[in-house]
Each structure stands twice: as structure tokens, then as C-alpha cells.
Amino acid sequence: MIKLENVSKQYAGASAPALANVSLSIEAGTIFGILGRSGAGKSTLLRCLNRLEKPTQGRVEIDGQDIVQLSVAQLRRQRQQMGMIFQHFNLLHSRNVSDNIDLSLEIAGVARKVRRQRVEAVLQLVGLDAFAGAWPSQLSGGQKQRVGIARALAAQPRYLLCDEATSALDPETTASILDLLADIQQQLGITIVLITHEMAVVKRICQGAALLEQGQLVESGSLQQIMARKEGRLRQMLLQDGETDRAFRARFHAQGAARCVA
Numbered sequence: 001m002i003k004l005e006n007v008s009k010q011y012a013g014a015s016a017p018a019l020a021n022v023s024l025s026i027e028a029g030t031i032f033g034i035l036g037r038s039g040a041g042k043s044t045l046l047r048c049l050n051r052l053e054k055p056t057q058g059r060v061e062i063d064g065q066d067i068v069q070l071s072v073a074q075l076r077r078q079r080q081q082m083g084m085i086f087q088h089f090n091l092l093h094s095r096n097v098s099d100n101i102d103l104s105l106e107i108a109g110v111a112r113k114v115r116r117q118r119v120e121a122v123l124q125l126v127g128l129d130a131f132a133g134a135w136p137s138q139l140s141g142g143q144k145q146r147v148g149i150a151r152a153l154a155a156q157p158r159y160l161l162c163d164e165a166t167s168a169l170d171p172e173t174t175a176s177i178l179d180l181l182a183d184i185q186q187q188l189g190i191t192i193v194l195i196t197h198e199m200a201v202v203k204r205i206c207q208g209a210a211l212l213e214q215g216q217l218v219e220s221g222s223l224q225q226i227m228a229r230k231e232g233r234l235r236q237m238l239l240q241d242g243e244t245d246r247a248f249r250a251r252f253h254a255q256g257a258a259r260c261v262a
């Protein structure tokens, strides 16, 4: 479980905090979406979860341990629990698919035989077993993101952090990557935290969400809790989204939803 308590982040020289007293919980074994406009503090929040950023104040509890207080050695171990995938994939173009995945394992000191088995297993998991020897330049955007996901999973993390993982992809590819993430969550039981500005992403795969605005938390909770708040902003956003479909409304018994849809 992830628990943030009064987390604030003030960047040096910035006139306003990127995060201001944010408190929220993310249940283990769920997919959780972080929503907000550009500059709302989404990336900063995500980076506080793997301590790429150190909060100026507050607690970031991962499985009961406040990671703000960890030593460098403890932090290195903790980071192995946190896989990350990026909007622009961040693959090394001078390495083939297998070697891109293998690199972080090699750096982590994993034995060659174990690395080979892990690379094979994650390539199979993301449906790219036939592409082990391919070069990044030979892959589509969706395939590149599958490599990014495989690379993150090779270290066997308990958490997968996704920074706008589908923003660079067309709608069809986005859907297939989201379904893959949902599938992986089911198969591995990991917790996935994703940044998105698309309500459709939340509706398709998330069990919980949070909305940030100018560094402040507007609202958070499970989708059930969000949909039960009749005046809630997230409920309104979910129902106003053009893609709102019957299945979603039925899932949360959103009476009066039709009224809300433009």
C-alpha cells in the first residue's frame, strides 16, 4: 500500500510549491490514476514515490515504510520495488530489444543465467518473444512501449509507475497497452500508478484515482467512492467525458448520468 501524508514539494527558486500538503492512499494490487492539467504536480508526485524527488515535507509510506527517511543503501533496495515506464519509452537505440531489457539487470548485478530467463519471461508476458533480436528503430510505438514495460518488469518490482505511458500512441494502440497493463496487474498482482490526462484511461483500467490542481489534491479515492460523491469533481469529469459508455455507467450505477453527458 502507498500512503502519502501531507506531502509538499517546493522546488528551489519556484514561486509556488509543486505539491502542497497532499495526502492520499493507494490500495495494494490496484491500478490508480493521477489526473490533472499540465503543471498540476502529477510527475512530481510520481517521482516522490520512487524518491527521484525528495519531498520538502511529509511522509511517503510504501508498505508501511517512510521512504523519505531512507539511507542511500536502503533507497537503492527500495527503488528495485518500483518499476517505471515513460511516455517516450527511453530505449537505447544502440541495443536490441533483449539487451535493452537486460541492461538494468546487469547493472543490478543479476547473474547472467537468471537475466536470460527473466528477459525471456518478460518478453513473453508483453507478447514480444519473436522480437528479442529486433532493434528499437524496427518497432512501432506500441511495441516500443511493450519493451519499456518488459524492461520495468524484469526487475520484478511490486509497483509499476507509468508517466503518461500512452500519450504518444494512437487510440487503438493506447487501448492495447492499457489492456496489457490491466492483464499484467492481474497476472502479477502488482500495484500500478499511472499519470494521465485522459478520463478514458481511468475508466478503462483504474480502480482508483486522484485529481491534482496547482499542487493541491482536489479529490481521491476508489472509483466506487468517487462515483458515490454526487457533487464530486471527478465523478462529473468521468461522466462528462465524451467516451462515457453504458458499461461504465452500469458498473457504477450512475443514475442521472445521461443528464451529465454533454
Ligand SMILES: Nc1ncnc2c1ncn2[C@@H]1O[C@H](COP(=O)(O)OP(=O)(O)OP(=O)(O)O)[C@@H](O)[C@H]1O
Residues within 6 Å of the ligand: 011, 012, 014, 017, 018, 036, 037, 038, 039, 040, 041, 042, 043, 044, 045
Ligand atoms: N525540476 C524542477 N525544478 C523547478 N520546478 C519544477 C521542476 N519540475 C517541475 N517543476 C514545476 O513544478 C510544477 C509541477 O510540475 P509537474 O511536472 O510535476 O506537473 P505535471 O502535472 O506533471 O505537468 P505535465 O503534465 O505538464 O507534465 C510546475 O510548475 C513545474 O514548472
